[in-house]
Amino acid sequence: MEIKGIKEGILVKFHDQEWQNAKKALIQTLQDKQTFFDGAQLVLDVGHCVLGTHAIEVLQKKLNQHNISLYGLVSKSMITQEAAQKMGLITKLEKSKKKTDQKLEPSDVVLAGESAVLIRRTMRSGFTVKYKGHVAVIGDVNPGAEIIASGSVIVWGRLRGTVHAGADGDLTAIVCALDLSPTQLRIASKIAITPEGQAEPKPEVARIIDEQIVAEPWLN
Amino acid sequence: MNGKVVAIISGKGGVGKTTTAANLGIALATLGQKVVCIDTDIGLRNLDVVLGLENRIVYDLVDVVEGRCRLTQAMVRDRRYENLHLIPAAQTRDKSAVSASDMVRLCEELRSMADWIVIDSPAGIERGFRNAIAPADQVLVITNPEVSSLRDADRIIGLVEAEEKGPAQLIINRINPEMVKRGDMLSISDVIELLAIPLIGIVPEDETVLISTNSGQPVVLNEKSKAGLAFLNIGKRLLGEEVPWVSLNVKAGLLSRLGQLFSGET
Numbered sequence: 001m002e003i004k005g006i007k008e009g010i011l012v013k014f015h016d017q018e019w020q021n022a023k024k025a026l027i028q029t030l031q032d033k034q035t036f037f038d039g040a041q042l043v044l045d046v047g048h049c050v051l052g053t054h055a056i057e058v059l060q061k062k063l064n065q066h067n068i069s070l071y072g073l074v075s076k077s078m079i080t081q082e083a084a085q086k087m088g089l090i091t092k093l094e095k096s097k098k099k100t101d102q103k104l105e106p107s108d109v110v111l112a113g114e115s116a117v118l119i120r121r122t123m124r125s126g127f128t129v130k131y132k133g134h135v136a137v138i139g140d141v142n143p144g145a146e147i148i149a150s151g152s153v154i155v156w157g158r159l160r161g162t163v164h165a166g167a168d169g170d171l172t173a174i175v176c177a178l179d180l181s182p183t184q185l186r187i188a189s190k191i192a193i194t195p196e197g198q199a200e201p202k203p204e205v206a207r208i209i210d211e212q213i214v215a216e217p218w219l220n
Numbered sequence: 221m222n223g224k225v226v227a228i229i230s231g232k233g234g235v236g237k238t239t240t241a242a243n244l245g246i247a248l249a250t251l252g253q254k255v256v257c258i259d260t261d262i263g264l265r266n267l268d269v270v271l272g273l274e275n276r277i278v279y280d281l282v283d284v285v286e287g288r289c290r291l292t293q294a295m296v297r298d299r300r301y302e303n304l305h306l307i308p309a310a311q312t313r314d315k316s317a318v319s320a321s322d323m324v325r326l327c328e329e330l331r332s333m334a335d336w337i338v339i340d341s342p343a344g345i346e347r348g349f350r351n352a353i354a355p356a357d358q359v360l361v362i363t364n365p366e367v368s369s370l371r372d373a374d375r376i377i378g379l380v381e382a383e384e385k386g387p388a389q390l391i392i393n394r395i396n397p398e399m400v401k402r403g404d405m406l407s408i409s410d411v412i413e414l415l416a417i418p419l420i421g422i423v424p425e426d427e428t429v430l431i432s433t434n435s436g437q438p439v440v441l442n443e444k445s446k447a448g449l450a451f452l453n454i455g456k457r458l459l460g461e462e463v464p465w466v467s468l469n470v471k472a473g474l475l476s477r478l479g480q481l482f483s484g485e486t
Contacts, residue, residue: 122416124378125371142374142414160414 001025007094009041009071019049023059030066043072043093046080053083060087116151123147123161132168143183149173155180158201162186171208180204180215187213221254223331226338226458227356229380229388231372233343235364236393239429240451241340242270243440244360247455249304250440253335256295258307258326260352261342262317265309272436273298273306282310282317284326291329300441305334315347320354327355336458345379353380358458359388360420365395365406374415389420391454396425421454422465423447 001022002013012029014022026044030037042063051059051073060070072090075081081091115133125144129135134151137159145161147153150168152175159177164186166173171188179201181194187206192213203218228241238261245257259267262282268274279294284307291307298304310317323339330337341352353359359380363373373390380388392411399405412419426447432439439448440455446466453463 124381125375127378140414140416144371144375 001029003029006043008043008090010037011043011045011093013045014047014049016047016049019046019051019055022046022049027062030063030068034066038067040068041071042068043074043090044070045074046077048076049080050077051075051080051083053086056083056087056089113151122157125161141177141182152176174205174207176203176205176218178203180206185213185215221332221335223254223256223334223337224357225327225331225355226336226358226360227341227352227385228339228360228362229341229349229352229376230343230362230369231345231349231376232363232369235362235369236423237343237362238266238270238340239433239438240360240362240391240393240423240454241267241338242438243448243451244455244458245271245304245306245336245338246298246301246438246440247452248336248338248458249298249301250452251455251459252303253459254303254333255336255338256305256307256330256334257338257340259309259340260318260323260348261340262309262348263311263314264342265311267340268296268306268308269436270433270438271298271306272438273308274436277308280308280310281326282313285318285322291326315342315351318351320351323351324355345376349376349379353383353385356385359385360391360454361388361415361417362391362393363411363415364393365400365408365411367406370406370411370414377415377417386417388417390415390417391421391423392419393423394425395422420457421450423450423454 004011012026056073063070070089073080073084074091074093075084084091117131117133117135119129119135119137120139122139123137123141123145125142128146130148132150135147135149136154138156140157141147141155141159141161143160147161148164148167150166150170152173153163153165155177157177158179159182161182162184163175163182165175166188169188173187175185175187185192185206187208190208190213204215205218206213206215228237230237241257245255248255257267258281259265260281268277273296276296279289281294283289284291284294294307295305296308298306327337339352339356342348361373361377363369377388380386392408395408396405400407408422424446426445428442428445429439429447432442439445440451442448449466453466456463
């Protein structure tokens, strides 16, 4: 039997044994450590044991005699789980936040010319980003904000500021946004201005086609 | 007592910072709060005029900071509400006479004397603005529904965020419902969409504001004024009250009302 403190109260865990034996052992422990368990909120992990509502009721009464309230019953058996739920007990413990097993290290693959920066905020007026590489923004780029990138620019939001992609002369750079209405859009040495009176905002991609910046709706 | 410090900023000048500071100060005072207003626009002081307290000034903010008087001596008591005080700006110096740490120290002292400390900030993003937000617990950004003040508000919200004083709350001042309806003015949703901060007040354009400013009787004292009501509501919201938004709808003409009747929209 294993006893430990958890967020919900005290957890008592049985290592797969017959319920009757487990129960006996539990009661014995409760009597031995009465002061420790007094007034406690108890969560039992009964493993594979199958308990019906009646068995749980009996247990609850017994525990109440020791001034212990049964709060939860964790089990691998569906029958026990259902019975416990019927009695208004919790059947799952809140998991403590575990870090994922994935070990992430910076730049495990480096592609030439593919460095990028991610900005997760609204870029407000006066905020300038200059970056040798691609720039991705999750948020809006407001008028008066400026992005200058040697690569492409992607905005998951409204792009209303000034943007310059391919600032080192990369003609293949693109600019895309959920709402592409920049104050001014440049790719390499080309300059474009958003036409006035645009219709409904829609995702668009701007790139150079035949020496001109062309913005097309994103359809794929 | 543990007073809260509220800074009122805008970036652009002339959008109604001082008017808001004066009216909010009075609104909070009418709601039974102890209020101290501080004018940090050193060299261009106005708040005293709008509050109608100009002729009562003996000492000012710079006198306090430079130790020529005690803090309480510079607190000018309002004529109408004894729980409202003003610390006026100096008219003869400039912003460099006060530092951010001076303001923090001053406000620490005031927190024990008042429930609310309302700071009227100068326009701009320089020292005066920094002084105003340094001690602030809450920042209210004023904007007009017009592109240039909106641009400046956006800039200044960015600066407030950088100082970790955010999230700022927004007051849209001087909105003209009729012009919005005609599509000649940015609407409330246009403004909020761009600035993306919580709204705490919408103040309609109202000529009683100008009249009351000139007479030193802030508009919030005028019960008939829509703008006055809007300022009072901002005060209530600051106190945590849920106040429904006042409808800005222009009274519809007979014809359009009939039209609504027939289309079943009333």
